[in-house]
Amino acid sequence: MGLLTARPSSTHFVVEDPCFLDIKENPDWQSQFGNTHPLKLEIGFGMGDFLISMAKREPGSNFIGIDFSQDGIQKLLARIRSFQLKNIRVVFGDIREKLPNLFKTAELNSIYINLPDPWPKKRHFKRRLIKPELVKQIVQKLTPKGRIHLATDSESYAREILDYFNAEASLQNVNQETGIHHERKHLPKTKYEKSFLYAGDKIHYLEYFKLVDGEEQPKKEEALVSKEERPVNNDEYLTRKFKTAEANAKDACDLKQVADQLADAGDGQWAKNVYQKAEEKAEDSLDLNWLAYSVAVALSDKDWAIKIYKEAEGRAENSLDLNWLAYSIFETLGDKEWAKQLFEKAESFPENIRELCDLAESVSEILEDKEWQLKIYKKAEENAKEYSDFYELADHVFAKLGDGEWASELYHKAEGKAEDCCDLLSLAECFIEKLGDGEGARRLYEKAEKNAEDSMDFVVLADSLRETLGDKEWAARLSPCGH
DSSP states (O other): OOOOOOOOOOOOOOOOOOTTTTSSOOOOHHHHHHHHHOHHHHHHHHHHHHHHHHHHHOOOOEEEEEESOOOHHHHHHHHHHHTOSEEEEEEEHHHHHHHHSSSSSTOEEEEEEOOOOOOOSSGGGGOOOOOHHHHHHHHHHOOOOOOOOEEEHHHHHHHHHHHHHHTTEEEEEEOOSSSOOOOOOOSOOOHHHHHHHHHTTEEEEEEEOOOOOOOOOOOOOOOOOOOOOOOOHHHHHHHHHHHHHHHHHHHHSHHHHHHHHHHTTTOHHHHHHHHHHHHHOSSSOOOOOHHHHHHHHHSSSHHHHHHHHHHHHTTSSHHHHHHHHHHHHHHHHHOHHHHHHHHHHHTTTTOOOOHHHHHHOOOOIIIIIIHHHHHHHHHHHOOSSHHHHHHHHHHHIIIIIHHHHHHHHHHHHHHOOOOOOHHHHHHHHHHHHHOHHHHHHHHHHHHHHHHSSHHHHHHHHHHIIIIIOOOHHHHHHHHGOOO
């Protein structure tokens, strides 16, 4: 299934809320916040976890978040009201269009970009957020010594980002050795970020600061080899290592990872102590869910796990939290009835198509309830609005139900919402690979060719014609040299 996410919308969107700004020209941020505190921007805040945490942590800073997800904006504004935060403002729109007019030159103290969509397929590369043009704008808006913090789960995207930012002479990478860190202790983790870390995936972090005018980038220096006393044996070495890791842990996610390693090393009591610390520091349902899983599996303490799971249920904020929780409870406790109750709660949330599809898949896998699964898919179709909604639902219907006829109807609805050459190209490949409809695919390829805007579009279109449709002659005609 392709990775499909929200894209900028041309729809005008306004919310009656003092923290929401419908801005077209450069605002007076001092008047907006009523002070001259440093301005810090998060680009693409998702559900707002990071912004909320930072605003609480730094009351002496002013935070601005920009995103084009209307649902995310509504949820963030509700949380701002709930926590009565005065140092956050929210802007709707595409940062690539709004950044020039949002801030003056050298007005931003810090910029954060956390886990932007990597758009992993070649045809979608041009949709990636971070490009040289945006990097130059960011540098212009950043104050001298201002910081840029970036994170991505894609190694190839991290390397691309590294190249773009390294090309700016006025920026200095904090990590002069490799340019990329694999942990970031000084900033809060988003729930999305933690979902990768808990699953054992790697996050790639980058950090830059802007040099003062006339300041040169420092030369790389070889790291000094530590001459600390070597431990006398392996046990002592591991003990020191675990003590250091425990002392450096900043949150429940860090602590759980340390405790997991201790449990694997055979020290159950120490692991239990660290799990208890993690429980005290748990910030959300996700933290508690993964903690309960470890307590049940690593310590075989089902009673403690049940207690933590119940707390996780009470702190669940959305369909995804409840779905993950049900899955974990079934896997560790085998409690199908509790899982069913959680799925029922999850279904009551008005969430997006992806979460409904995930819920339908879980209901089928755990409860083996095909009728309920079908009901959820139908609900998803009723709620579908965008190209990605219909496309993703069609993928699920085809893969999980094997219903080619229904999938075909959904793919045709997606066609009606297609925005560009890449959308049409993806559909054409589905028509061939899943529906076996070569004629329909050719029609879509023709539309894709008419909608191609640049050389990259023609390159990926030619590749698909050659590899998927097998039409080398048509592919040859679409050589970028001919356009």
